[in-house]
Amino acid sequence: MADRARATINDVATLSGLSICTVSRALRGLPNVSPSAQQRVEEAAEKLGYRASSAAARLAGGKTGHVAIVVPRATAWFFAEAVEAAEEAFADGGLDTVLLSLRGRDDAKDRFIGNLDELSERVDGVLLLGVNFSTPQLEALAESKLSVASVGLSGVPWDNVGIDDEAAAYRATRHLLDLGHWDIATLAGNEPSDGTVRTAAHRQSGFERALAEEDLEPHPDMIVSAESSIEGGYRAMTELIANRRQPGAVFAGCDEAAFGALKALREHGVTAPKKVSLIGIDDHPMSSFLGLTTVSQPVADQGAFAATLLAERLDGPDPDAPPQDHRLPTPLIERKTTRRARH
DSSP: OOOGGGOOHHHHHHHHTSOHHHHHHHHTTOSSOOHHHHHHHHHHHHHHTOOSOOHHHHHHTTOOSEEEEEESOSSSHHHHHHHHHHHHHHHHTTOEEEEEEOTTOHHHHHHHHHTHHHHHTTOSEEEEESOOOOHHHHHHHHTSSOEEEEESOSSOSSEEEEEOHHHHHHHHHHHHHHTTOOSEEEEEOOOOTTSSOOHHHHHHHHHHHHHHHTTOOOOGGGEEEOOSSHHHHHHHHHHIIIIIOOOSEEEESSHHHHHHHHHHHHHTTOOTTTTOEEEEEEOOTTHHHHTOEEEEOOHHHHHHHHHHHHHHHHHOSSTTSOOOEEEEOOOEEOOSSOOOOOO
16 A cells, blocks of 8 residues: 555555546546545545645755646637646645746747756746647657656657547547448548647547448548638538538537538538538537537546646655556537438
């Protein structure tokens, strides 16, 4: 059993017999945790002497008590929601936060990497939310003095929290196939292939894997590149209908692209799901209002969990423990934009 001063959220999960995601939510007092699960978590935490972190120990050790949260864009809904949850988790552990937005600019990312020595004098650690680094940038950050954790990255040498994007896309496509749709298009995201963010590539793989199970191959005309935005989805869906052909169903690489697709369909006199079934990934806050069928990802839980892991690294119970890559669940949320195909 873990030493009382060294207990981590992983220890609480092991002793309680619950998932880390459930434990994280219970420790934060969030809803959708059953009373019995809440009790098991509280009993395990008490038995282990678990605490979120020790600000006093950090300050006594000459650390700053500050962490930086780095985002590609501060205004995007995903990052705003993850940041809020991470800040709350850091605050619970006595840590102050500094928000650094790269504003979607490569030069801002270069400056961030170039100023790591200066940054390490101001903060003890960095939480990265979906920041797409090149291999040299990744190596520079790994070699810095900073403790690091992340959300949504691939192939990184520190603790990471995310979802299985390949499995999420597979689940979305499988839903369309199970409804009898065989003519399926995808509004595929695009991103650099050599970076730490490989969301689009993994989701495309999940789409293709589901089709392959039915001996289907995606037709080139049915794969349309789309930026992960409402405007990107609108342009991609317009291109599909106006210049290619109307499919029976569409898998959008993210919910915001699906929102744009819905607008384009409406402008072309096509309704979802009567004429075209449409599904996305994310469970964006607007998805329920628009009735979008989607595969949900727990955005706030990812931010809070990654923040907890970073705080625990800074507390130093076992700073040399191997980093872990945690994948949170992605349930299908069936709403009104998908229906059984009529052949």
